Amino acid sequence: xxxxxxxxxxxxxxxxxxxxxxxxxxxxxxxNSFSASRNLTWPPPGFxxxxxxxxxxxxxxxxxxxxxxxxxLVATAVSLVLGxxxxxxxxxxxxxxxxxxxxxxxLPIALPGIITGIALNNAFRTVLGIQxxxxxxxxxxxxxxxxxxxxxxxxxxxxxxxxxxxxxxDLGAGLWTTFRLITFPQLRSALxxxxxxxxxxxxxxxxxxxxxxxxGVKTLPLWILDNLFRPNQAPIVNVxxxxxxxxxxxxxxxxxxxxxxEKVVR
Amino acid sequence: xxxxxxxxxxxxxxxxxxxxAIASVALLTACGTQGAPSxxxxxxxxxxxxxxxxxxxxxxxxxxxDGTNDPNVDWVSAFESDTGCTVxxxxxxxxxxxxxxxxxxxxxxxxxxxxxxxxxxxxxxxxPVNTDLIPNYEGIYDFLKMQSxxxxxxxxxxxxxxxxxxxxxxxxxxxxxxxTSWDVVFDKSSEYKGDVTAYDSPxxxxxxxxxxxxxxxxLGIKNPYALDETQLAAAVDLLKQQRxxxxxxxxxxxxxxxxxxxGDTVVGTTWQVIRxxxxxGTSAEVVMPVEGVTGWxxxxxxxxxxxxxxxxxxxxxxxxxxxxxxxxxxxxGEAPSNQKACDFTTxxxxxxxFHAGDEEYASKIxxxxxxxxxxxxxxxxxKCTDYSAWTTAWQEIKG
Amino acid sequence: MTVDAPAQPPLGQxxxxxxxxxxxxxxxxxxxxxxxxxxxxxxxxxxxxxxxxLGLVYIAALAALLITALWTVDSFTGQISQTWTLDxxxxxxxxxxxxxxxxxTLGVAILxxxxxxxxxxxxxxxxxxxxxxxxxxxxxIAVVMPLWASYLVKAYAWRxxxxxxxxxEWLVTPFGGDTPGYGLPATxxxxxxxxLPYVILPIYAGLERVPDSLLEASSDLGxxxxxxxxxxxxxxxxxAIIAGSIFSFSLSLGDYLAVNIxxxxxxxxxxxxxxxxxxxxxxxxAAAIALIPIVIIFGYLAVVRRTGALENx
Numbered sequence: 001x002x003x004x005x006x007x008x009x010x011x012x013x014x015x016x017x018x019x020x021x022x023x024x025x026x027x028x029x030x031x032n033s034f035s036a037s038r039n040l041t042w043p044p045p046g047f048x049x050x051x052x053x054x055x056x057x058x059x060x061x062x063x064x065x066x067x068x069x070x071x072x073l074v075a076t077a078v079s080l081v082l083g084x085x086x087x088x089x090x091x092x093x094x095x096x097x098x099x100x101x102x103x104x105x106x107l108p109i110a111l112p113g114i115i116t117g118i119a120l121n122n123a124f125r126t127v128l129g130i131q132x133x134x135x136x137x138x139x140x141x142x143x144x145x146x147x148x149x150x151x152x153x154x155x156x157x158x159x160x161x162x163x164x165x166x167x168x169x170d171l172g173a174g175l176w177t178t179f180r181l182i183t184f185p186q187l188r189s190a191l192x193x194x195x196x197x198x199x200x201x202x203x204x205x206x207x208x209x210x211x212x213x214x215x216g217v218k219t220l221p222l223w224i225l226d227n228l229f230r231p232n233q234a235p236i237v238n239v240x241x242x243x244x245x246x247x248x249x250x251x252x253x254x255x256x257x258x259x260x261x262e263k264v265v266r
Numbered sequence: 267x268x269x270x271x272x273x274x275x276x277x278x279x280x281x282x283x284x285x286x287a288i289a290s291v292a293l294l295t296a297c298g299t300q301g302a303p304s305x306x307x308x309x310x311x312x313x314x315x316x317x318x319x320x321x322x323x324x325x326x327x328x329x330x331x332d333g334t335n336d337p338n339v340d341w342v343s344a345f346e347s348d349t350g351c352t353v354x355x356x357x358x359x360x361x362x363x364x365x366x367x368x369x370x371x372x373x374x375x376x377x378x379x380x381x382x383x384x385x386x387x388x389x390x391x392x393x394p395v396n397t398d399l400i401p402n403y404e405g406i407y408d409f410l411k412m413q414s415x416x417x418x419x420x421x422x423x424x425x426x427x428x429x430x431x432x433x434x435x436x437x438x439x440x441x442x443x444x445x446t447s448w449d450v451v452f453d454k455s456s457e458y459k460g461d462v463t464a465y466d467s468p469x470x471x472x473x474x475x476x477x478x479x480x481x482x483x484x485l486g487i488k489n490p491y492a493l494d495e496t497q498l499a500a501a502v503d504l505l506k507q508q509r510x511x512x513x514x515x516x517x518x519x520x521x522x523x524x525x526x527x528x529g530d531t532v533v534g535t536t537w538q539v540i541r542x543x544x545x546x547g548t549s550a551e552v553v554m555p556v557e558g559v560t561g562w563x564x565x566x567x568x569x570x571x572x573x574x575x576x577x578x579x580x581x582x583x584x585x586x587x588x589x590x591x592x593x594x595x596x597x598x599g600e601a602p603s604n605q606k607a608c609d610f611t612t613x614x615x616x617x618x619x620f621h622a623g624d625e626e627y628a629s630k631i632x633x634x635x636x637x638x639x640x641x642x643x644x645x646x647x648x649k650c651t652d653y654s655a656w657t658t659a660w661q662e663i664k665g
Numbered sequence: 666m667t668v669d670a671p672a673q674p675p676l677g678q679x680x681x682x683x684x685x686x687x688x689x690x691x692x693x694x695x696x697x698x699x700x701x702x703x704x705x706x707x708x709x710x711x712x713x714x715x716x717x718x719l720g721l722v723y724i725a726a727l728a729a730l731l732i733t734a735l736w737t738v739d740s741f742t743g744q745i746s747q748t749w750t751l752d753x754x755x756x757x758x759x760x761x762x763x764x765x766x767x768x769x770t771l772g773v774a775i776l777x778x779x780x781x782x783x784x785x786x787x788x789x790x791x792x793x794x795x796x797x798x799x800x801x802x803x804x805x806i807a808v809v810m811p812l813w814a815s816y817l818v819k820a821y822a823w824r825x826x827x828x829x830x831x832x833x834e835w836l837v838t839p840f841g842g843d844t845p846g847y848g849l850p851a852t853x854x855x856x857x858x859x860x861l862p863y864v865i866l867p868i869y870a871g872l873e874r875v876p877d878s879l880l881e882a883s884s885d886l887g888x889x890x891x892x893x894x895x896x897x898x899x900x901x902x903x904x905a906i907i908a909g910s911i912f913s914f915s916l917s918l919g920d921y922l923a924v925n926i927x928x929x930x931x932x933x934x935x936x937x938x939x940x941x942x943x944x945x946x947x948x949x950x951a952a953a954i955a956l957i958p959i960v961i962i963f964g965y966l967a968v969v970r971r972t973g974a975l976e977n978x
Contacts, residue, residue, distance in 0.1 A: 007890055015791045018784055019807060025822035026814055037545055042825050082715040089711040104719050110911060110962055112919015114935050115955045118942050123726035143723050172688060174697035200812050224817050226357055234520055241818040248813035256802045362944035514847055514929045528828040657945040662762050664932050
């Protein structure tokens with residue numbers, strides 16, 4: 001598209017401006033992780049590496065990260081399966097109630113987290129009478145992660161069409177073989193992108209988790225919530241945040257490469 | 267093989283599915299909510315048995331430290347090696363959270379503030395405590411024992427942990443001359459519009475009541491937790507007048523520390539620990555105003571359905587011992603409950619700073635209690651407002 | 666459906682294609698054949714697991730919660746008594762507190778959505794249409810990375826930025842401005858910041874699907890940039906914009922953490938629900954209050970369904 005030079009410049013300035021605003025709080029977090037003040041006042045009175053050292057020794061933080069990773073992995077796996085099933089059903093078939101089902105899939109993420117949280121809490125504890133544990137957290141997370149997988153997979157399915165699968169069936173392949181050798185490879189990158197977003201959603205989720213985690217389960221956001229209350233611990237929280245952001249570059253980069261390889265030509 | 271390229275129509279099976287779904291939903295909700303597990307009228311044990319090997323604690327952040335947050339802060343490991351009871355703990359942010367968590371029945375011990383303790387007793391979630399089974403109970407200050415918030419009808423329901431007051435903190439550069447009365451946050455708060463702070467809990471209504479006790483004596487308030495309808499309405503009015511001048515309400519103290527340091531807040535209710543945590547050079551001071559203050563004295567209580575009652579008693583005894591009591595209360599920033607704890611604090615001025623053992627100071631404190639319909643000041647001609655009325659009022663005040 | 670092994674190829678000719686062995690008649694094969702002929706059964710099998718999950722876990726939980734709205738709670742013991750009453754719902758519909766807070770929350774949610782869309786549109790446009798492929802990748806990474814810094818940490822960072830001696834004040838004082846401090850404007854700023862990636866990504870995806878050829882054709886036909894954007898691009902990405910708005914609108918409608926951190930003394934619907942579940946221990950009232958955002962969101966989704974936005978999330 002031919003943009004006038006002025007328009008191009010304005011747009012570029014805007015983009016740079018927005019990027020700066022996006023990274024301003026992260027910059028504050030980064031600087032605070034070295035701040036000598038426990039109370040995180042600005043500007044920092046001095047700098048120290050103490051928090052970085054303590055963060056890596058903090059058992060509580062490392063346990064919390066492990067728990068979060070476990071929960072996110074399982075929730076992502078479950079939502080990958082359920083999301084794919086539902087995408088196949090909704091894209092390939094038309095049936096009474098189809099719109100209702102697609103609404104149902106979106107609902108866990110469209111309704112505010114606190115409602116999902118108290119509903120699930122009430123259901124687990126009073127209706128079903130089970131104790132809250134890591135399983136209840138995983139169930140809750142998987143429920144709202146389904147939609148991210150669903151979106152990616154259904155968009156991909158729409159683009160793919162059914163001709164390859166029909167050809168495969170014409171050649172004698174059974175349903176599972178067709179899925180395994182034809183459909184799945186084509187869906188792989190959509191599943192990866194959806195799974196990555198689901199993982200990120202589950203990893204950082206706090207509101208629903210507050211209501212569905214039992215006494216022994218401390219995911220990272222819960223740990224952060226606990227420790228932001230304690231002036232002695234707050235800077236460590238910043239260290240954790242910085243590490244997470246830096247670590248996240250790797251999977252996001254890979255997701256981009258895979259997505260880029262299959263980009264629709266402009 | 268699909269010759270037909272049209273998406274498949276499958277009305278009947280999905281209608282059946284939908285019907286099944288609706289039926290199961292109806293079934294589940296018809297079952298309704300089972301009541302919470304019934305908590306019996308437990309009685310205190312006459313003697314202790316064998317340690318069970320584990321105990322589950324529910325406490326304010328900072329009360330149960332086992333070194334995972336700061337390797338130097340640990341009084342749990344010594345307990346675990348002494349008694350063989352492995353400790354798992356959960357923290358909560360407010361008494362209300364604590365009350366709800368206790369109902370799950372997963373915890374053996376709770377450190378309850380006065381605004382939760384009576385509710386716990388009424389709900390049957392905690393059992394009376396046989397203080398004869400706790401040798402360290404003797405060493406606790408008498409003025410903390412058998413008070414309205416930790417005993418009912420002469421029966422002890424827990425042991426005191428420590429105590430502190432809700433004081434008035436002010437920015438010495440902005441609030442001059444130095445205030446001696448709560449009027450800077452009430453009647454005179456408009457001078458500091460937008461920079462006043464207050465504690466974010468319905469229990470703060472008692473602070474307004476304490477103010478009214480001195481400034482509107484014809485209301486006849488004798489106990490800030492025993493307010494009848496008229497008295498509550500007066501307190502609510504006072505707080506609604508305060509509301510436009512409030513910058514923020516605080517419940518986690520890091521917020522207040524930051525706000526005072528940056529100058530976003532210049533005056534309001536605080537805890538001593540917050541003053542002590544302010545960085546060097548912050549121009550803020552605390553004072554106990556002449557009208558009196560509210561405060562808190564936490565009680566360690568034992569669950570009525572505790573799965574590990576013997577380890578629970580062991581914990582109560584341990585945390586009341588001079589050394590552990592000193593460690594825990596110093597870390598949190600409150601006065602200890604054990605008379606000998608002052609010998610064990612790392613900071614020699616700790617006890618002075620927090621007015622440990624100062625009975626006069628302690629007597630000016632209206633400790634947090636749960637407002638109940640039966641007036642706490644003994645009046646029988648009126649019904650007092652209870653905590654749920656206070657909560658509704660509090661939400662209306664915040665607006 | 667079988668393929669017989671072909672007879673020996675005629676001399677001098679290569680085999681036209683590889684020999685495909687006859688599929689074995691196993692149970693799995695028979696099952697597959699059976700399913701191929703019964704599409705409805707296939708559909709049921711596909712739908713059963715996810716519907717069971719969503720229906721049982723989610724819908725049943727929601728229904729149970731909403732039924733609680735019709736009950737009451739004994740204030741001192743905290744037990745729920747299952748006496749049917751409409752009191753809670755009436756309180757919520759008529760109480761001035763709830764009306765005020767609802768209007769305030771709606772206002773915040775709408776403003777946050779507008780701010781996010783206004784920022785996201787040019788940004789996504791640059792990403793999709795102007796940036797080189799390498800720059801595109803970098804920009805996507807740059808937009809998604811902040812999602813990994815915890816929500817709470819970011820909110821507290823904004824608290825620091827907007828404080829009295831914070832960065833914001835340092836930046837605007839030369840221009841005679843001042844920090845808005847903690848309050849509703851701060852809440853709107855923080856929420857807009859937090860949800861921005863969720864709004865940018867769908868719009869970016871939508872813009873990617875707009876073929877360049879269309880834009881070039883439009884300018885070949887004489888339309889200026891503005892006209893092209895207004896008449897060609899906007900209608901095509903409208904569903905994507907709505908999709909992004911669903912995120913920011915619903916996330917703001919129920920939020921109670923950010924407003925606690927930067928909102929000063931204000932409370933939103935999420936806070937009311939949270940206080941009633943926690944401090945007041947009044948689940949029936951909390952459920953009744955929760956009805957408000959549920960109804961609002963359902964209304965919004967119903968209106969929005971027709972634009973096809975739901976396929977663009």
